[in-house]
C-alpha cells in the first residue's frame with residue numbers, strides 16, 4: 090500500500106518511520122546481542138532488582154502493618170480511658186447517692202425527734218375538777234380490752250396510769266396518748282409489787298387467748314394469783330376501789346345453760362385450760378377474801394367472748410383467726426365438729442359494762458357478755474360471707490376441754506348496772522374486719538419496706554462490716 094502512495098510528505102513520513110523502526114530494531118538487536126553476551130550479568134541485575142523490589146514491598150508492608158498496629162493500641166487506650174472515666178463517674182454518683190440516703194435517714198430521725206418533742210394533737214378530753222378527777226391504774230392497759238378502757242376513761246377526763254409487761258399488750262394500742270398530761274405508761278410486770286397512789290384499779294393484766302395462756306401456764310397462774318395479790322395489796326394500802334377482770338371460763342364446760350353468776354362451774358382442775366380457769370377462780374377467791382378481811386372494795390366482772398379492733402393479729406382466738414383466714418383466702422379452721430357455741434360481744438359494749446360496774450355499788454360477780462349465741466360453724470360461714478373471697482370452711486382437731494356451750498345470763502347486769510350490749514354482731518364484725526384488713530395491708534407494707542431497706546443497707550454496709558485492718562491483726 091505504501092508503494093502506491095507517492096506524495097512527498099507521505100514519502101518523508103515513511104522514510105522517518107522506517108528510520109525510527111530501523112533504529113528500534115537495531116536497538117532491540119543490540120539489546121539481544123548484549124543480553125546474549127552478558128546474560129549472566131543481566132540475570133544477576135534482574136535478580137538484584139527483584140530482590141530489591143521484594144524487600145521494598147516487604148518494608149512497605151511492615152511499615153503499613155506498623156502503622157495499623159500503632160493505631161489499634163491507641164484506640165484501645167482511648168476505650169479503656171473512657172471506661173475508667175465512666176466507672177469513676179458511677180462510683181462518684183453511688184457515693185453521692187449513699188450520702189443522700191444517709192442524709193435522708195438523719196433527717197427522718199430529726200423529724201421523729203421533733204415530732205416526739207412537739208406538742209401533739211390529742212382527742213379532746215373532758216375537764217374534771219380536782220374533786221371529780223380520779224387517778225386510775227389499769228393493769229394490762231396496753232392490751233386489746235385495756236386500751237379501749239384507757240380511751241374512754243381518758244376522754245372522761247381522768248388521770249390514767251397504764252401498767253403492762255407487753256406480753257400480749259402493745260405500745261401502739263395507747264401510743265395516741267403518750268405525752269398527754271393525764272396519761273402515764275409504766276413497763277412493769279404486776280407479778281412484782283407496785284407502789285403508787287391511785288383511787289381506782291382495773292386489773293386486766295393476764296393473757297386471755299387460749300394459745301397464749303397455754304404457752305406459759307405457770308406464768309398465767311402467777312399473773313392471776315401473785316399479780317392479783319399485788320393489786321389487792323395496793324388497793325388495801327391506798328384504799329382504792331378495784332375491779333378484777335374474771336372470765337366466763339370460771340364456768341368451765343358448763344352443765345347449766347345459759348350461765349348465771351350463781352352457777353359454780355364445771356372446770357377440769359388439771360386440764361390444759363386450768364392455768365387460766367383456776368387462776369381466775371383463785372383471783373375471784375382472793376378478791377372476796379381481801380373484801381372480807383381487809384375491807385377492800387372489789388368488783389368482779391365475768392367477761393364473755395369479746396372481739397373488736399386492736400385484737401392482736403396472732404391472738405389465736407376464733408374471731409381474729411377466722412377473719413384473717415377469710416381475708417387471706419385461706420381455709421377457715423373450725424376446731425372439732427363446729428357444733429360448740431359462743432356468744433360474742435363487741436369491745437365497746439364490754440368497756441361500758443366495766444365502767445358501769447366500777448361505778449356501781451354492786452359487789453357480787455357480774456356477767457358481761459352478749460347473749461346472742463351461735464355455733465362456731467355458723468360463725469365461720471358468717472365471717473366468710475361478710476369478708477367475701479374464696480375461703481373454704483374446713484374442719485380440724487377439736488381442742489381439749491373446749492367448752493361446748495356458752496351464753497351469758499345477763500339479768501344481773503341489766504338489773505344492777507342498767508347495762509346490756511348494744512352493738513349487733515354483724516355491725517361489730519364489719520368494724521373488726523375493716524381493722525384487720527388495714528392491719529394486713531400495714532404489715533405487708535412494713536415487711537416490704539423493711540426488706541427493701543435492709544437489703545440495700547446490707548449491700549452497702551457489708552464491705553464495711555467485714556472490713557478488717559490487717560495491721561491490727
Ligand SMILES: O=C(O)[C@H]1O[C@H](OP(=O)(O)OP(=O)(O)OC[C@H]2O[C@@H](n3ccc(=O)[nH]c3=O)[C@H](O)[C@@H]2O)[C@H](O)[C@@H](O)[C@@H]1O
Pocket residue numbers: 297298299336337338365392393394395396405406407408410411422423424425429431465488491492
Ligand atoms: O374471747 C374471749 O373473750 C374468751 O376467749 C377464750 O375462750 P374461748 O371461747 O375458748 O375462745 P376462742 O379461742 O376464741 O374459741 C372459741 C371457739 O372457737 C373454736 N375455734 C377457735 C379458733 C379457731 O381457729 N377455730 C375454732 O374453731 C374454739 O375451739 C372454741 O370452741 C378465753 O379462754 C376466755 O377467757 C375469753 O373470755
